[in-house]
Amino acid sequence: MLYSLFCAYAFSMPFELVFKYWFSIDTIFKPFRILSLLIIALYIINGIRTVFYFKNENRSDFLLYGVFIYGIIASLIRSMTGFFNQKLFYNDLFQSGLYLITFFIFKSLMLTSRQLVRLLNFFLVGVILNAAYIFYLNVVLRYSGRLSGFTDNPNYVALGIVVAATWVLLRLNANRKFLKIAGLGFLVVFFIFVLGVTGSRTGLVIFLVSIFLAF
Numbered sequence: 001m002l003y004s005l006f007c008a009y010a011f012s013m014p015f016e017l018v019f020k021y022w023f024s025i026d027t028i029f030k031p032f033r034i035l036s037l038l039i040i041a042l043y044i045i046n047g048i049r050t051v052f053y054f055k056n057e058n059r060s061d062f063l064l065y066g067v068f069i070y071g072i073i074a075s076l077i078r079s080m081t082g083f084f085n086q087k088l089f090y091n092d093l094f095q096s097g098l099y100l101i102t103f104f105i106f107k108s109l110m111l112t113s114r115q116l117v118r119l120l121n122f123f124l125v126g127v128i129l130n131a132a133y134i135f136y137l138n139v140v141l142r143y144s145g146r147l148s149g150f151t152d153n154p155n156y157v158a159l160g161i162v163v164a165a166t167w168v169l170l171r172l173n174a175n176r177k178f179l180k181i182a183g184l185g186f187l188v189v190f191f192i193f194v195l196g197v198t199g200s201r202t203g204l205v206i207f208l209v210s211i212f213l214a215f
Helices: 002-012 018-023 031-049 056-081 086-108 113-140 154-174 178-198 201-214
Strands: none
Touching (some): 002 031, 002 086, 056 086, 113 154, 113 178
């Protein structure tokens, strides 16, 4: 069940503003945050019935957890020594804590390489659908400017496209059938076009670096 929720989480990541655009509901509870809460709740329920253990290969993640704790301590000190926005602090603490706990749970799962590939494919489908919506806005409806579709920020779209395009490039290298090569090649060109529509210079630089590393 946890794995299925993570697949849904990966798919939902590009659709941050779908509630706002489709239902006019502006809320901090984005689809992937709701799924994070469900993942955490299910993990706690499962943890009551099973023995918790920490995988040795995840010890390097302690640095990430340490940075998060350092940020909390630094913020608390700042609250006593100068100007401090308590509302913004609690908002950031909720969001960052949610992502960190979700990351921790994901790293604790025993997933096979096949399951990880399937998870990436769910993310890929989500990126493709959001990119198709951006293409529709730009080409069909003639919207100009930096477009981001259902995502809050064009830079986030660009980073998602970089991950998806790099994954497609790696799959392209592993295929030998002409139709699959042609389809994947078209998808890469499509991603490059949408990347240009987002207008993200950072995304473009990271994409070029990713291409170099992929090859």
